[in-house]
Amino acid sequence: MFVCMSKKRIKMGIEVKLINGRTVAQGSNLENKLSEEYFNAAAICELNGSDMEKLGVAVGEHVKVKTNAGEVVVKAKKADGNPEGVAFMPMGPWANAVVSGNTHGAGMPQFKGMDAKIEKTGEAVLPVKELLQGYMK
């Protein structure tokens, strides 16, 4: 657990190892990425139930995922298959918003096992087009 003091309120967050991977819903909309189905399938972060309790988030509420490479807001989803301290995001533009481009000379970014911080947020989840526009600035 880490505690981030801000002037207005105290934000509670957790530190996790973040991994990206495929899911059936993400794969079924692989060729349909501008759709609502893909948004629902990929703009999520799966967490263990006790991690969700620590964060005080319910299923469908928003969390902010932060790494050294960036931050992104997605919906929380419960997945007790994840051990505590391991968060999973389906591969796609939301997950990649926080992946570092540093390949450590291997050509391959580290999509799995990233150090990340997760906190509850009231901010909106960006649709794919707006998310991409963020890189165009």
Place this chain on the structure above:
Amino acid sequence: MEVTDVVCPLCGCVCDDVVVEVEDNKVTKVKGACAVGKSKLMGHGRITSPAIRENGILKDCSYDAAIKRTAEILAAARRPLMYGWSSTVCEASKVGIELAEEIGAVIDNTASVCHGPSVLAIQDVGLPSCTLGEVKNRADLVIYWGANPAAAHGNHMKRYSYISKGYFLPEGKKEKKLAVVDVRETKSAKLADVFIRIEPGKDYLVLSALRALLLGYEDVVPEEVGGVPKKDLLELVKMMEETKFGIIFFGMGVTHSRGRHNNIVNAIQVTRAAHKHTKFNIMPMRGHYNVNGFNQVCTWETGFPYSVDLSEGYAWYNPGETSSTDLLMRGECDAALFIATDPGAHFPGESIRHLSKIPVIQIDPYANPTTEFADVVIPAAISGIEAEGTVYRMDNIPLRLRKIVDTEYMTDEAIMKGILKETRLLTLSRRL
């Protein structure tokens, strides 16, 4: 009309027993494919017309105009990148490599963000492997390591591994054992006889322990390795020793994690260590249906499988330097052609920034995040549904994708030939 033996153009399983019903030139029913494959075969919204971006807006144009604009961009570029090639057929890749040579491009495929480390490891230490047919008929121990076929390769267990009935294993899974090694309890893990949960990034350690145990050095293995109790490792080793024919299928849980290709070198050495006791094999769970095919074509054309830099007039291969993510992070390329892929969705966000500064060409059947910043968009026929061609399954078996409906869209191969012809006209006049 019912079409049998349709070859599924989705994942590296390349299932060739799908049955599709076609009415009025449209696919109306799919039988035998997994949920993900079925979704693709049933179809999604398409890019309707070639288009060129003018003042920030994509404007429809003819195929000829889009191909000419593409040729102008590529001929003028000093450091072009040509990336993708995994959801298309080998025939298109072949023309692509010829074009890359013509313009001195770096040509790379999605292995770069998928099984590139596996390719590096195989080049390092080889691959004691087999075909999926052999797995189906002989394997009585299947290990998935860092792979979740229940999500990513829907029919893999049913057609080729744990659940399939084989010639020497007519009772199917009753005669087989399944072990899953992963950092989380996936759907695949729930089916396993043995599930070994390791800590993220500890694959190398756990593989090293298994290697020591298989070679008879139990004394050097501590009581816990990478979050796994030694007794669980001993149980897995016993299963490996007692099998008649074992196979490790490894996925991106290994290639994407800390250690990258070193993890896979170690996994291959575990397979070799198991040879002290029995027949054992190892195979990467290749993702897209023809990600392997590009590696094959690129190897026979240039000598190297991916991330090949042709700018000096000879092939230079050095992933980490010539791989797409590194090129983009260094802001090095001044034009990019993406075919049958979607870097907008699947590249690290910070590497995409550079793409907004350079001309980008997209060739794909479907609009996707890459379309958002593409300057030229060329819609293509869907290989395996609207176009035929050769692809390579994850076990290096070539299969022929079938055309099941007619289309007015140009095929990837025809588009690439058009671009090559137009580009040559420009580069030739430059030379004269």
